[in-house]
Amino acid sequence: MKFELMTEHEHIRLPEGSIEKTTTTINLGPTHPATHGVFQNILELDGEKIVSAEQTVGYIHRAFEKLAERRPLYQVTPLTDRLNYCSSPINNMGWHITCEKLLGIKTPKRVDYLRVIIMELARISDHLICNSIVGVDTGAYTGFLYVMQYRELIYEVYEEICGSRLTTNIGRIGGFERNFNDIAFQKLDKFLAEYPAVLKEFINLFERNRIFMERTQGTGPISAERALNYSFTGPNLRAAGVDYDVRVHTPYSSYEDFQFNVPIGTTGDNFDRWQVRNEEMWESLSIIEQAYRKVKEFKGADAEVFHADVPEYYLPEKEDVYTKMEALIWHFKIIMGEIDIPAGEVYSCVEGANGEVGYYLISDGGRTPYRLHFRRPCFIYYQAYEEMTKGSMMSDAIITLSSLNLIAGELDA
């Protein structure tokens, strides 16, 4: 028959209802409950099987890279919040670490450990969302509602430290805006005490769910070789069996002081990704406990340190601003962005919840970055979606979509 000679592309363009057309075109998105964000998948279906998929992204593109070119460094932090909004603290810290690398600032150990606590909390909250959403897409809603309560505890810790919950803008270049108060530590204690039992129950809830297991195992696989070729990073790469973790390979924020394992999968299917994320949550918990112990070991004046001494970038105490000339001048200069950044180019990366979040910052010696590029892991691994879903059932493609953890904010920047 004629249609068999057509290329796939010609076939898609056939009008609906024409006699040669044996496949169905379906628009999954831009807004669809299963996309958990705004992007479009145009699927060409033969019955229920996917013949080809085409993605349209960019619906929430906000030109962050361009905006950053007119902003002093500290004003870029709120932009990074809105990349991966499920784990904004990691992005914030990654940006501070990039600036510190460019400026040559060495942060005190206590700051590093506090940062590690916050970053690992963020990782837990991100993985928690991703894994429970995989559950929602297979029809297991209970786990999602159950763990929301514990994500709330994490957000309460953020709230004590920086005052906000989702888009945190947490920390400053050189450290934190204020020391952690006692309530923050109490809330952290509460979380650490309650969470392990919840995570155990959460895992049981799914692993004893036959529907969940059968729908995730063996669907949406990717080999290690292909994953590397697609520049995968993070849990998705580790699920395929490659033990690449930025925290181990290029330690930042004193990650070299902690003992933890890097869990890896074997087949890179949806279940492996789900499991790698669960294991990472256990590791994160252990890292938080280690960091918390180390923070408690600081005594006397050391226990009060929460930022490096960088008057050019770190806002002085409000009381000093009102009473001291120098503090007032620094305050004004920082807020108005009148500090020249040293010229140079630097690439720095952190292990985000989805993979390597990189910042490529070029400065020409002006007050704002000359060029800033965000390496968004989500944008990079989403290209593999077509290859991963081709030939599979449409219902599997939905799970693949959520187990890759697609965050539209990170996709579009």
Add this chain to the structure above:
Amino acid sequence: MVEKFGEQVSAFSEPYGMLTFEAPKELNLKVLNFLYDDDELKFRFLTDLQAVHYPDNKGRELAVVYHLHNLVDNVRIRFKVFSDINTPDVYTATGLFSGANWMERETYDFFGVNFVGHPNMKRILNVDEMDYFPMRKEFPLEDQTRIDKDDEMFGRG
């Protein structure tokens, strides 16, 4: 590296601990292939790909920057090719790295670098109808000191 390409690879430097060098844009694929295939170098992971616009750099306004990573020995390098803005044609790396596909589309979208041989060279984040490349420096953001706006309406009065 220098043995193979001689004087054509140049400008070696190490800003903030990352080896950086550049090559003529016609050689970009040869260099990338060499870095990929060589048994000792093994730069087989493309971390990132983007462009930078230097309007004052006549004849080499656009820089395409590759960040490569050798995962076995954990070494990162940065490799740049410069191109004229009137003929911004650079060979595509999609044959070597599948992941370069969207990264190159993004670079095209914002800087207008035309990747020769790319399977699907069209805009990705911006609308298809856009007829300029917004990240180029000739499109400045609004000047914060402009006076033609009624400041009272914008809360700056």
